[in-house]
Amino acid sequence: MILRLIFIFSLFLLYNMHNKVFSQNNSDKIVLAIHGGAGTILKKNMSDSLEQAYVAVLTRSLEVGYKQLKDGRTSIEAVEASIRVMEDSPLFNAGKGAVFNNEGKNELDASIMDGKTLKAGAIAGVSTIRNPIVAARTVMERSEHVMMVGDGAEKFAEAQGVEIVAPSYFWTKPRWEALQRILERDADKTELDHQANAIEFAKIVDEKFGTVGCVALDNYGNLAAGTSTGGMTNKKYGRIGDSPVIGAGNYADSQVAVSCTGWGEFYIRTVAAYDVAAQINYLSVGVEQAAKNVINKIEELGGNGGMIALDKDGNVAMPFNTEGMYRGIVTAEGKIVVEIYAAD
């Protein structure tokens, strides 16, 4: 009887210790940040109802990812869950809502990286995978490869049980009309023509950018980053941007996790995501300064866009040099903050 009481009391103590440690870690450490793309996002072009729709999806994405972290799951699981919400929304240029290429097809790219193991997975140029971020994670965890493209990537994903959809799943009216507008004006033009009057095409959605991404710090002190995109409206020639390129559009190690959005070519040339980590690791600068330096370098070269970066202590940087960036964060205190426009 006494032994039984001691046993029960021990269980009670253990339970309390566990809860204390757990809740302490929760409030002290877990952080999640997302972006839904940077670009020509101006308050004057946005209706109240559309703004509310964006805020609702961003909030939902943050809640879903944060719940994973609160439930003790890893940063990789949180990143995947959070990005799936944005991929499933037609508002963002990723998953459903992806832009159309020159041939009227949706070609999707995504990547994910685990800061603890430096493992990474990426897919590019796929047209039948409902959630590209899931396929990227599957490449990371169930193949010996990091990057797969096109039909091969689709075959692998299907063989691994990743959800396949008809290409028509990705058809949305605003994206289709965006392609038609560009084709009518200039069949050779892609979204990279910064000479164009961007606002003209940005009345409802910004077709230039719109990549989504997530960075997370879990209860175990591990970081992860994920990025997913539909690329550029009217893109040709099997163009691949920075989103599926580890080091360019996405990177995570033990110190920092980074997800980028913007004019991809400049992010590849500056190895943008990894450069944030290199500055933190080699120059001991803070995440805010490191991220800002990279955006400045991109601007000097003539590019634009933004990024989110989260360090191992939970500090978040979200710099961008465009008019706006859909973005949000769940702070270490569990507070949800969503923003769209640049601060005045």
Add this chain to the structure above:
Amino acid sequence: MILRLIFIFSLFLLYNMHNKVFSQNNSDKIVLAIHGGAGTILKKNMSDSLEQAYVAVLTRSLEVGYKQLKDGRTSIEAVEASIRVMEDSPLFNAGKGAVFNNEGKNELDASIMDGKTLKAGAIAGVSTIRNPIVAARTVMERSEHVMMVGDGAEKFAEAQGVEIVAPSYFWTKPRWEALQRILERDADKTELDHQANAIEFAKIVDEKFGTVGCVALDNYGNLAAGTSTGGMTNKKYGRIGDSPVIGAGNYADSQVAVSCTGWGEFYIRTVAAYDVAAQINYLSVGVEQAAKNVINKIEELGGNGGMIALDKDGNVAMPFNTEGMYRGIVTAEGKIVVEIYAAD
């Protein structure tokens, strides 16, 4: 008459000054280094005649690239010329001589980067472009993109006048037999299975690695890097390795040019080529130490391979952790050195 004599004498002086400046720059600054892949390259598996054939092509590649630099052309032109020689040789896993994928096709990848402008070009998964390095340069110079894959990349290259060949151009007996040997043994095995007895498959050619690359420093103090590969024998699922990934298998800026060869997945995960530059730029370590640190990091993660790195002062590092690496250099003094095996 006197005026005419003064004019002729002035021309003579100018000619001599020009020659002096030119030859001084030539001997002081221009440097070119190449690799033809790292891997299980052992003296005991190599016949004298095969070794001589390798040395001859490597020497020719160095001579051709060096001539470009001596003639006052840019490091980009030298890198392209030097790599073309290796692509055109069936001895290396790039261009003619590329390995076969699981479907019995040759899928080629290449990239190039200009250290002066930070411009870059890359193609991946192409089957009809005779010299992938030429297509990569064309993407860099004549498109607004950095990376193109598959059919799209081929369409772009053809439209730009890059030489197209029938896929059968890439068929070579040793590579075909290598695929058959692997398929007979295990249809699911790719070249990434390091549990296998590598020597068994490496009697004539090493099918695991064999990427080629070049780094050059020109008369104007500018660096460039290029890399070209056929990937892995029996590769599946549209796998892309590090060679066409800027920052991973190839990188150049104003301080250093880097080309990598090895187990590509590890080079992507460590952002290997850019990490050499980041260490030089942020930690002020020498090129030798920076390159060695990256190879050590790759080894710690379980990968292997090598790289060549050339800094703006003409210092060259060529570390590898495999049994051998086909490699060569034309020094600032114009001396050609070719090596294959690890130093004892």
